[in-house]
Amino acid sequence: MVTEERELETVDLNINMGPQHPSTHGVFRMVLTIDGEVVTDVEPHIGYMHRGGEKLSENMDFRQAIGYQDRTDYLAQFLNEQAYCMAVEKLLGLEVPERSEYIRIILCELNRITSHFMFAGAFGIDLGFFGTSFTYGFREREFIQDIFEEVSGDRLMYGYFRPGGVVWDVPDNFVQRVREVLPKSKQGIKDLDLLLTDNEIFVARSRGVGVISGDDAIDWGLSGPMLRASGVAWDLRKDRSYSIYNRFDFDIPVGDYGDVYDRYLVRMEEMRQSIRIVEQALEQLPDGPILPEKMPRKLRAPASEVYAAVEGARGEYGIYVVSKGGDKPYRLKIRSPSFCNLSALKTMTVGNYVADAVAILGSVDIVLCDVDR
Amino acid sequence: MSEQEKSPEDSGGEAPAEAGEQKAEAPAEAPAEAPAAEAKPARAEKAAAAPTKEPPPPGGIADLLKEALPDIQMEAYQGLSSVIVEIARDDISTVMRAAKDDPRLDLKFLRCLFGVDHLEEGFEVIYQLLSLTKDHEVTIKTRLPQADPKVASVTPVWNAANWHERETRDMFGIDFEGHPHLVPLLLPEDMTDHFPLRKDNPLAPVEEWQGELLGEHMASAGHIPAGSGFEVEAEAGGE
Numbered sequence: 001m002v003t004e005e006r007e008l009e010t011v012d013l014n015i016n017m018g019p020q021h022p023s024t025h026g027v028f029r030m031v032l033t034i035d036g037e038v039v040t041d042v043e044p045h046i047g048y049m050h051r052g053g054e055k056l057s058e059n060m061d062f063r064q065a066i067g068y069q070d071r072t073d074y075l076a077q078f079l080n081e082q083a084y085c086m087a088v089e090k091l092l093g094l095e096v097p098e099r100s101e102y103i104r105i106i107l108c109e110l111n112r113i114t115s116h117f118m119f120a121g122a123f124g125i126d127l128g129f130f131g132t133s134f135t136y137g138f139r140e141r142e143f144i145q146d147i148f149e150e151v152s153g154d155r156l157m158y159g160y161f162r163p164g165g166v167v168w169d170v171p172d173n174f175v176q177r178v179r180e181v182l183p184k185s186k187q188g189i190k191d192l193d194l195l196l197t198d199n200e201i202f203v204a205r206s207r208g209v210g211v212i213s214g215d216d217a218i219d220w221g222l223s224g225p226m227l228r229a230s231g232v233a234w235d236l237r238k239d240r241s242y243s244i245y246n247r248f249d250f251d252i253p254v255g256d257y258g259d260v261y262d263r264y265l266v267r268m269e270e271m272r273q274s275i276r277i278v279e280q281a282l283e284q285l286p287d288g289p290i291l292p293e294k295m296p297r298k299l300r301a302p303a304s305e306v307y308a309a310v311e312g313a314r315g316e317y318g319i320y321v322v323s324k325g326g327d328k329p330y331r332l333k334i335r336s337p338s339f340c341n342l343s344a345l346k347t348m349t350v351g352n353y354v355a356d357a358v359a360i361l362g363s364v365d366i367v368l369c370d371v372d373r
Numbered sequence: 374m375s376e377q378e379k380s381p382e383d384s385g386g387e388a389p390a391e392a393g394e395q396k397a398e399a400p401a402e403a404p405a406e407a408p409a410a411e412a413k414p415a416r417a418e419k420a421a422a423a424p425t426k427e428p429p430p431p432g433g434i435a436d437l438l439k440e441a442l443p444d445i446q447m448e449a450y451q452g453l454s455s456v457i458v459e460i461a462r463d464d465i466s467t468v469m470r471a472a473k474d475d476p477r478l479d480l481k482f483l484r485c486l487f488g489v490d491h492l493e494e495g496f497e498v499i500y501q502l503l504s505l506t507k508d509h510e511v512t513i514k515t516r517l518p519q520a521d522p523k524v525a526s527v528t529p530v531w532n533a534a535n536w537h538e539r540e541t542r543d544m545f546g547i548d549f550e551g552h553p554h555l556v557p558l559l560l561p562e563d564m565t566d567h568f569p570l571r572k573d574n575p576l577a578p579v580e581e582w583q584g585e586l587l588g589e590h591m592a593s594a595g596h597i598p599a600g601s602g603f604e605v606e607a608e609a610g611g612e
């Protein structure tokens with residue numbers, strides 16, 4: 001008997017992931033095309049959280065729109081407010097008093113730490129550390145969150161920065177409270193380090209996964225830890241120094257391979273550098289007014305346009321304001337880092353195993369409200 | 374509130390700037406601004422200080438661009454945060470390709486691109502370019518007529534432009550010719566004829582939804598069931 005030899009037929013499978021999926025960090029959907037275990041195509045679908053913030057801001061005056069900045073990237077609110085306030089200050093020619101600059105820097109860097117704690121915790125879950133890393137991250141984040149609450153009166157939507165400074169002065173024990181918390185944060189970073197950094201499973205799941213080269217990263221417009229993990233030493237705080245960052249001594253961590261593990265390492269090191277900045281800023285924190293002397297009651301901008309960007313927790317968070325005069329922006333564009341970083345997802349994921357898609361997405365550290373705005 | 378309604382009361386500060394230097398951005402508002410002449414000195418100072426059309430610094434990015442692209446018509450001036458260069462829309466591909474590849478310019482990083490709706494004056498597409506190696510950055514602008522909002526895609530130059538162009542198409546209906554996959558990104562797939570960020574698309578009026586202050590649109594929108602006993606209050610509450 002002769003058996004007919006036939007080739008095994010294979011078919012690419014489409015797998016839908018999201019929008020309600022625990023590993024998508026929000027409402028995000030992607031359709032993975034897989035050949036066996038290997039991803040051959042990714043089609044991300046975003047926009048579930050689109051709330052038209054740019055349009056809303058056109059109908060708010062310059063102070064009202066601050067509230068919206070908290071709602072884009074809700075893990076790094078102070079950094080967003082900083083970018084927005086810098087844009088309005090540039091537009092109106094407002095000079096920020098020293099004390100406010102320092103308060104802002106301290107809060108922004110603490111905010112970067114909380115955001116990265118959140119990342120490390122959630123990333124651990126993505127790689128299979130059920131719960132432990134998450135509770136570690138959240139525990140440490142909570143201590144800093146308490147300070148934010150004492151300063152601004154809110155736990156999530158701070159609305160504390162104003163064009164020209166901050167809305168009110170920090171509590172009297174602010175410096176002491178931050179000094180109390182910093183050692184805890186250092187310990188928290190150490191704990192996470194011990195749990196994750198040299199963990200064999202963690203390294204095996206993240207080394208060499210989701211690689212993007214430095215040139216590709218620039219081409220895709222990646223910024224922040226994503227860009228630095230690919231070996232490009234670019235940090236707006238150093239390279240386009242804004243506010244008073246040139247007064248502090250800190251390093252920019254850079255990765256070697258541009259893989260998921262490097263992104264984790266870069267963020268861990270950034271937390272340590274942020275603590276350094278906060279320590280120096282606390283030393284130098286001067287007394288004085290928090291708003292300029294001649295602060296207009298109503299902010300009216302001249303007809304002009306301006307771009308201001310900060311090094312956010314996820315990358316370059318920029319605000320472009322087109323003004324035609326009056327108390328409202330004519331057009332307000334938010335250049336959100338998550339949006340740009342997420343657009344390179346396909347490049348990073350194709351060729352990897354389907355199980356690693358979650359790790360890669362986690363390493364981008366997206367906030368879906370920041371992606372969709 | 375529409376743009377036309379609010380311009381007279383807002384224009385107090387700009388009148389002196391108008392007199393001092395010609396304003397590039399808003400000729401449409403000029404007639405409305407003339408009558409509102411009372412300007413407080415502090416504000417007038419600020420408005421006058423705002424550089425609307427100052428020449429760019431010599432030897433800067435504007436000169437480099439002209440040197441690299443001698444055949445291209447461009448108008449350059451110093452903006453508040455960077456040098457702004459205006460070019461014709463037909464030149465976009467040439468200029469962007471050169472901006473990225475020319476070693477003198479080395480503008481390898483596209484920060485973002487987005488649209489602005491100037492109503493009768495058409496659409497503006499603004500590109501923000503940055504050099505990671507050299508100490509310069511530039512804002513490039515181009516104007517598209519309102520009736521024919523089309524411009525060449527820069528996605529072949531920068532992959533970063535891919536999603537930005539899709540978003541701009543969603544929000545303004547600007548057609549980026551040569552884009553590999555110009556389908557709705559942030560908006561629903563079938564929403565291809567409605568462009569939320571255009572200025573002829575105002576926000577809905579604010580409705581009060583609490584207590585006695587039920588808004589006037591409530592009844593007509595069908596939020597109050599007939600016969601529920603609240604119809605009368607809804608009308609009275611509108612004041």
